[in-house]
Amino acid sequence: MSDHKTMTLTLIVWRQKNANDPGKFETYSAKNITEHHSFLEMLDVVNEDLINDGKEPIVFDHDCREGICGMCSQVINGAPHGGQDRTTVCQLHMRKFKDGDTIYIEPWRARAFPIIKDLIVDRTALDKIIQAGGYTSCHTGGAPDANSILIPKPIAEEATDAAECIGCGACVAGCPNGAAMLFTSAKVSQLALLPQGKIEAAARVKNMTSTMIECGFGNCTNHYECQAACPKGVNVKFIARMNREFIKAQFA
């Protein structure tokens, strides 16, 4: 254990009082950080120092701190979630940084995600996309016995790959077009693959993609930055599947 070794880092952090404030970068020093601190625990330390100095701490979204709720959302040195493969900000650890490093921390930046304060953005646009059709219209109660719907294992596995999406929005933040194609395609594909979801597949893909555009998300131009940013490794092949579903829906 090398707990005795600590790092000092320079943080350049986006501060913005509210949605109307133009916002600017501020510089802070993070001291006494060990390699075992998670990135958010490093920010906790900085915030405790700020509070003790009578200054406003940096606000950022976070909740489960185990990489599954999708709440944390920071662009670190230009990469959503910090660029470590399949890792959310809350699971990023300071051993990935060196003593003396300068770290830039910004919120998700996309037209469809207005900034609320500092590093917190409004992601309700993603909820709107799901509300447009990210479900099967089954009623509570009255479902048939679960084993009356047989699903080949490879299909179930592929649907689960798509269902891994945690809705954090890193794909949007990573995309040069601010597109939510990976997010939308993950849900479209999960349900289009499964027999339970096929019945409404055509209406679903139409409604979800049109809502995506209404919400101000861009389109896909095959940069694959979304897949690189995705902490759950959701694959761009689902975008291709969504496009196929979309074309199919035109003839449905």
Next chain:
Amino acid sequence: MILDGKCPTGPIEQSWDKHRFDLKLVNPANKRKYNIIVVGTGLAGGAAAASLGELGYNVQAFCYQDSPRRAHSIAAQGGINAAKNYPSDGDSIMRLMYDTIKGGDFRAREADVWRLSQVSNNIIDQCVAQGVPFGRDYAGYLDNRSFGGAQVSRTFYSRGETGQQLLLGAYSAISRQIKLGTVKMYNRREMLDLVVVDGVARGITCRNLISGEIESYAADAVCLCTGGYVNVFYLSTNAKGCSVTASWKAAKKGAFFANPCYTQIHPTCIPQAGEYQSKLTLMSESLRNDGRIWVPKKKEDVGKRPDQIPEEDRDYYLERKYPSFGNLAPRDISSRSAKEQCDEGRGVGPGGRGVYLDYADSIKRLSEKIICERYGNLFEMYERITDDNAYKTPMRIYPAPHYSMGGLWVDYNLMSNIPGLFVLGEANFSVHGANRLGASALMQGLSDGYFVIPYTIGGYLTTVKPGAVKTDHAEFKKSAEDVSTTTKKLLSINGKRTVTEFHRELGKIMWNNVGMARSKESLTEAIKQIPKIRDEFWNNVKVTGSGAELNQQLENAGRVADFLEFGELLARDALHREESCGGHFRVEHQLPDGEAKRNDADFSYVGAWEFKGVGKEPELHKEPLKFETIHLAVRSYK
């Protein structure tokens, strides 16, 4: 007062069906006249809001996160139980009920557990219809895995992320209702008070976490689905935002708090690395199937690398103490034993808070490939957090607070003692008794939300006139003023210590004195110390910023203030319960082999506490527990 759970009488097998028939129905055309508030959008809240909206009620749903999809149900890994008996290995509704009652150490209500077991099968059907991708076999049928406390394979799962997939199923259901307009969703709202008018729950007071505005919402019934309270220990496996606040505000308005001392400490979590640590991460209990748990025999060896400690200097203490069960000893025993080893100075890793979980023998026996197939994702998660490769060096694990079996008291209809206030999921006390079995939390949340509340709330609503109280009522104004006053007070103290410092201090006292092993001395000490921290908090806490904006310090300050009151109640309940049962272990009451020693003659009851004022002794009310179907027996897994 002797509390009555209003459970149906007669044969248990017909109890829920009979009760459903006896419940009065709300006319379909009248449903839209009723407003229902649902606080929290986890498995219980999400399922309830979606189902009630679909029935035609006007639902207003609230969550503190930015989306209903983020509730901490999402973090559950292992699976969800159901009595489907698909593997044909002898399962039945009665067996699931038996396992749950026994696992809970005979401190739960039989009728509630029967109902849970009965509807468990509907849950799986429902979730499959929603498109939840459960694990399947190569013939396309649903697959099952085994879990602790059961001799049948009844756990349905979706990789190591069952909670996520079930929650997203409920989220999709609620999203559909939001689109249809039957559910109105309020994100980033925190409930800070329950509004009670003439003894009846009529609404809630919230803080809008973006604007800071204090908002009032009226309804004909309020459902709290606000989860558990183990963040009272500061470090736990819960999300950072999980708190007792909603339940505690209701308790302060007269709702009884039942069995707060029943908390579950999970044995396989990644140990704390330093003082700065903000949360603990759980790894699925399945890890214990192939790992051997040990600590160095000699204290002077704890600083050595594990490979420098020869076999004869290792103490495989679970195998030594519990030869028949070994490393698969029940959760409470495993957790307590780990703490004992560490308290004796033989713990490993930073601060001596850890024991080894060693895969070397299994890798030798089965190959690294097989271990990777079974636990690869957990080894990966472990490495991401600790930077250690568990294929090469033993994992370090330590117990962590994980789940609260206690919660607000409810009757069979899930209604608290305040008419109109319903409590669902982990927030109530109803089915897990003194200990919850693995894969049963998801089952309860969805059972309450999809299959219980849609029936029982109707029975209540037929007795009230819709829209009788509006937010212009004096009680709503008073509640909003009270919330504003507390907010202003927190901001005006401007002391010297941060909110987190107080939370950590409370957590240490709770963990050391009210944690895995409790004694009269430790509990008395906690009851003495907690009010001191509380007093200092209200005189010396420092909360920056204002109330009229997004202010996370202020949010957290309110939650910690409530934990500082609630922690004392938890300790008092633990002190009064002179027995050991499930997750509540009193060192004075144990069998010679270290197992919990229950006292059925004096404590076979639900202890429900009535709040009497901060710093004042609460009043205990009892609901006697009767065991007519499953007979009282000493819990043994040997």
